[in-house]
Amino acid sequence: MxxxxxxxxNGRPLDQDLxxxxxxxxxxxxxxxxxALSEARDGAAAGALSMFGVxxxxxxxxxxxxxxRLVRGADASAGEWGHMxxxxxxxxxxxxxxxxxxxxxGCVEAWCSGPALSRDHERQTGRSLSAPEIAAAAKLGDKACxxxxxxxxxxxxxxxxxxxxxxDPEVIVLGGGLSNLDGFADTLAKRLPHWLSGDDLVARxxxxxxxxxxxxxGAAWLWDDN
Numbered sequence: 557m558x559x560x561x562x563x564x565x566n567g568r569p570l571d572q573d574l575x576x577x578x579x580x581x582x583x584x585x586x587x588x589x590x591x592a593l594s595e596a597r598d599g600a601a602a603g604a605l606s607m608f609g610v611x612x613x614x615x616x617x618x619x620x621x622x623x624x625r626l627v628r629g630a631d632a633s634a635g636e637w638g639h640m641x642x643x644x645x646x647x648x649x650x651x652x653x654x655x656x657x658x659x660x661x662g663c664v665e666a667w668c669s670g671p672a673l674s675r676d677h678e679r680q681t682g683r684s685l686s687a688p689e690i691a692a693a694a695k696l697g698d699k700a701c702x703x704x705x706x707x708x709x710x711x712x713x714x715x716x717x718x719x720x721x722x723x724d725p726e727v728i729v730l731g732g733g734l735s736n737l738d739g740f741a742d743t744l745a746k747r748l749p750h751w752l753s754g755d756d757l758v759a760r761x762x763x764x765x766x767x768x769x770x771x772x773x774g775a776a777w778l779w780d781d782n
Contacts, residue, residue: 583778590774592619599765601727613732616665638665664715677704713747
């Protein structure tokens with residue numbers, strides 16, 4: 557989403573408008589924030605003092621929870637790592653410079669979303685496949701598809717290093733459609749240390765305990781997030 561829409565979607569103005577229309581109290585947060593809050597309260601990151609929840613599918617988003625409380629940020633855009641620039645670009649990546657719908661190019665979302673994986677595979681092979689199709693073909697031994705998954709995992713790891721260096725979360729929980737790809741979490745955990753300047757990876761990479769239901773569950777948890 558464009559930055560100008562973030563406050564309207566995540567922040568108090570929308571809460572207040574809906575509350576007036578419905579004549580009752582309303583609380584709002586985006587899907588990534590709700591996902592993160594659910595997994596922090598009683599999910600895969602329960603008990604952790606800090607966690608970062610990742611949504612990776614059609615787009616890339618995130619939510620940050622510290623001490624069990626959702627961090628919204630000064631303009632309600634905390635956790636929006638999908639519109640940071642992908643770090644450590646290769647020469648080939650600089651030349652590709654994919655456009656992002658936010659109006660910029662080279663964003664994490666433009667490299668690491670499901671559609672981005674598909675576009676990269678098509679650039680390299682001329683074949684148009686969805687992310688699940690690429691993963692399924694790789695599992696059956698398709699080397700080109702495996703290379704596409706490897707490139708995607710490396711980019712995802714690079715993108716997460718920026719989050720880790722700034723936030724240093726105890727737990728990172730992966731959600732969204734890409735988190736359902738076989739071995740995705742394990743592959744990221746193995747690749748991350750290479751991009752952390754030799755530091756040990758303290759953050760634990762986990763898949764969501766509540767699966768695709770976490771977003772809805774997190775919306776309910778907003779009522780206990782003061």
